[in-house]
Amino acid sequence: MRKMTKGFASALALTAGLSSAAMAEDVEVLHWWTAGGEAAALNVLKEDLAKQGIGWIDMPVAGGGGEAAMTALSARVTAGDAPTAVQMLGFDITDWAEQGVLGNLDAVAGPEGWDQVIPEALQAFSKHDGHWIAAPVNVHSTNWVWISKAALDKTGLAAPTNWEELIAVLDKMQENGITPLAHGGQPWQDATIFDSLVLAQGSDFYKAAFIDLDPEALGGEKMAAAFDQLLKLRTYVDSNFSGRDWNLASAMVINGEAGMQIMGDWAKGEFLKAGQKPGEGFICIRFPGTQGAVTFNADQFAMFNVKGEEKVKAQLAMASAIESPAFQSAFNVVKGSVPARTDVPDTDFDDCGKKGIKDLAEANTNGTLYGSMAHGYGAPAAVKNATFDVITAAFNGEYSDGATAAAALKDAVAAAQ
Amino acid sequence: MAALPEADFRTKLQDWLPKLVLAPSVAVTLFFVYGFILFTVVLSFTSSKMLPSWDFVGFSNYVRLFSLPHWHVALKNIAIFATLYIVICTAIGLMLAIFLDQKIRGEGVLRPIYLYPMALSFIVTGTAWKWFLDPGIGLENVMHQWGWESFSFTWIKSNTMAIYTIVLAAVWQSSGFVMAMFLAGLRGIDNEVLKAAQIDGASNWQLYRRIVIPLLRPAFLSAFVILAHLAIKSYDLVIALTGGGPGRATEMPATFMYSYTFTRKEMGVGASSAVIMLMTIAAIMVPYLYSELKEKKE
Incomplete structure (x- = not known):
């Protein structure tokens, strides 16, 4: 009996040790990019963060348009345990922002000049009350x-x-x-x-x-x-x-x-x-x-309120990594979309991708870039x-x-x- | 004398034990079933959108619910589906049971064949029937390959007929189960009664019409209760078979409830549709159960 208790106690200690170690500087990411190409694209981000010593807790919820993921998210937030970052579309981001549960990315968005390089039509969703709440990953048209x-x-x-x-x-x-x-x-x-x-x-x-x-x-x-x-x-x-x-x-x-x-x-x-x-x-x-x-139609990572300085730091590092031009190019070449920043070079893209980047920049300057009704x-x-x-x-x-x-x-x- | 207090304790324990053992499951049921029913009813009177809120708005969710053409489609579909599903399943189930009950050879082989569809989940049934009914890969395609070029069976792609494909798949799935229930009922009928009737010169038809079917009443009750609730909560079969389409032609109250509550972010409307579903099923089941169970007592 004593042996068993001891074993149990050490197992408990081990789990506790593991989870506290895991909680130090990790980002937990809820997303629905489970298909081969998408998962590969996301790996680029994972490796970027690993280089900075930030771990990645994956929480994939499969299903095309993310409906299942959004249902899972509601449950998590209602339970008071929101993930660090969640892949989200359009008005979903606004809805969550209005619930007051999203974090603030101004600390990286300001110095990195997101306001200048991300199309304004996108900013309408990535910002709430003038504060950055989400990091756009790509733009699909x-x-x-x-x-x-x-x-x-x-x-x-x-x-x-x-x-x-x-x-x-x-x-x-x-x-x-x-x-x-x-x-x-x-x-x-x-x-x-x-x-x-x-x-x-x-x-x-x-x-x-x-x-x-x-x-x-x-x-x-x-x-x-x-x-x-x-x-x-x-x-x-x-x-x-x-x-x-x-x-x-x-x-x-x-x-x-x-x-x-x-x-x-x-x-x-x-x-x-x-x-x-x-x-x-x-x-x-x-x-x-x-x-x-x-x-x-743009995929974005909405950032939720997380507690603890270390966690906030990890969240900001993730946001910064998402908006780095190198990641934007590498990810979108694989994904078929175009970068969410208009200043990313189009050298690695194929003809359709180049046309997409050009059209996006042009629509952005002419004010003819609109959100898609069909995609939220x-x-x-x-x-x-x-x-x-x-x-x-x-x-x-x-x-x-x-x-x-x-x-x-x-x-x-x-x-x- | 010394044994008496111990016996007292024993009797007390015997008194308490059943209650003690049942208490957790009663508590869990109260909370997770009736508690959540109550929660849903409360939500249906609030302006809840994405997350529950406590802003009460009276009956406006119900007003909005019944102004939605989409909800009327769902109601019409459930009426068609439930009626056909219950009637056809009961008829086929009864027929199969009576035929199997003729002391035929190989009953042991035939019975599981009819029963096995029930072992599949509705998702599997729906997917299999989707492929089977799909004109491009299923029955129609096979007929065309066999040379019957004019053969056409496109119900699943038609706005008006798609609902009947759901009936078809659901009947295929459940009739065997209904058969098993009737078979059990038939086996429970006292042979003496039947022999007496035969001696009195009753024909086979009269035997079933006047004696066997009336004696199967409890089996009819169970079949009805099970089929009715399967029909009302039919969600997985619709999702797998037609996805609510073509268009929204096969929307059912259950799919409506899910989409309004979770994907359209109108939780209040979704909750009110759930309450209507509950009340509909209660309105059918309560009087039926009441009359059936009351008669038994008398």
């Missing part, structure tokens, strides 16, 4: 079209630059016997297409409708026109589209079963993995009519999902024309606010 080079060459047409040319290409692809538009019928994918259609109606209109939530814009003629175009695009998808994951839709373009996909730049990773090269196997263009404007950067979750309901219903043929859909959108958004 969502108004891209990925076209199979072979399928486009077969149509004999050039890459489309406006709606009419797009329809001409799609028609021709249909004649050639392939599915013109690869698409997966999930609400967020429908909404991703719709983001581009709304943006193509004019960047001011996008801002009025999806950022300012102006009822007149939401229910107006331009919105009706965007819905009509959505209904038109609906006719170019195959009959088996509903519920398909986005990467399977990308695979259809890669295999030559389909002509093009309208999707954010994370789709590029699928093409690269399949051994295709930009300009050879596939072509990347901005959605016709949206060149010059960008709808973005346009409006809070309740409104976002209300728009999803209408867009998905429209895509599945519940409204007879664009005008009815626009009226429904206006009502749904008003009800969700």
Whole structure:
């Protein structure tokens, strides 16, 4: 008995020793980057921190858009045990900031000049009440079209630059016997297409409708026109589209079963993995009519309030490591996105990445860089999902024309606010 | 004489032991079941968004809930699903049980075959049926490969028919279990009664219609209670089979509750939908249980 107690006591002491050692200078990170490439990209950050003697406690919660991760986070924060840093998108960050549980990164953001290099549209989410609360990792833009080079060459047409040319290409692809538009019928994918259609109606209109939530814009003629175009695009998808994951839709373009996909730049990773090269196997263009404007979706690490000087130091070191240009370049080359800072050299990026960096900088200077509604950067979750309901219903043929859909959108958004 | 106080202690202990042993589970149940039901009811009257808050807003969450077209879709779907699921499962279960009860050879082999789907989780059932029903890879594709080019079975991709694919998968999963319950009930029926009826010249049909099925009443009760609550809480099957789609065509109250509470950050609305679900099931079950159990006592 005595022996057992002793053994137990020493085991206890050992655990206590381990955990206190682990608590000295560690960051605990909640994220959903579990897929191969993403995990590899995150490793760059892990190694950076290890060099500074900061340990990394990984808390991955798998699941594409991070919904499961956000549920896990609510439980952790309610229990009073928030992680150091959490991967987060858009209005989620604002929501948590309003709960007063996020930390303050001004101590590194000020000296490192984040205000000058991070696009202002992003700062709206990374800052709360004038204080930095989150470190943006990357910028994805969502108004891209990925076209199979072979399928486009077969149509004999050039890459489309406006709606009419797009329809001409799609028609021709249909004649050639392939599915013109690869698409997966999930609400967020429908909404991703719709983001581009709304943006193509004019960047001011996008801002009025999806950022300012102006009822007149939401229910107006331009919105009706965007819905009509959505209904038109609906006719170019195959009959088996509903519920398909986005990467399977990308695979259809890669295999030559389909002509093009309208999707954010994370789709590029699928093409690269399949051994295709930009300009050879596939072509990347901005959605016709949206060149010059960008709808973005940025991954950020929101930093929670942590207690203890050592922990705060580790948190600040992590924030600083995230914003270092070397990490921004290394991470985003792997991830397919573009750096969250506009001053990172584009030398390591491929053609699509270079175009992405250039477009982002240009949109930032022209003030045409907007948060993507489909990805939680346009409006809070309740409104976002209300728009999803209408867009998905429209895509599945519940409204007879664009005008009815626009009226429904206006009502749904008003009800969700 | 000296043994008496000890005996006293023993009797006391015997009195107390059951209560003592049951106390922890009662406490845990009270807290984790009824406590959280109460918590949900309270939340449904607050303006909770992402996290619970204590700002009471009266019935406005319920007003908002019933103004949502999405909720009406969920209600319509659960009505279709629950009715068909309970009726078809009971019918098939009863039929299989009666057929298996004909003292046929190989019952020992057949029974587990029908029962085994229940051993799968709804997630597995949903995923398997999703592939099976998918026109691109499933039944339709196979028929096309076999040369039946005009064959078309696209329910799972259709807004109006997708809900019936959920019924199909759920019935496949649960009928065997209902069969087992009825089979147990059939085995419990006194053979003397049946023999007496046969001597009186009752036909097989009359035998089942007038004697066996009425005697199976307790089995019907258990089947109904189990199927009804499975139907109301059907979440995993919907998520695995259709993901609530196409569009939002197969949204159910349970998926609605999860998405509003956790992903749409409208915890108040989510809680009020949970309360409505609870009240719906209570409204069906309480009178039914009450009448069934009362009759037994009399």
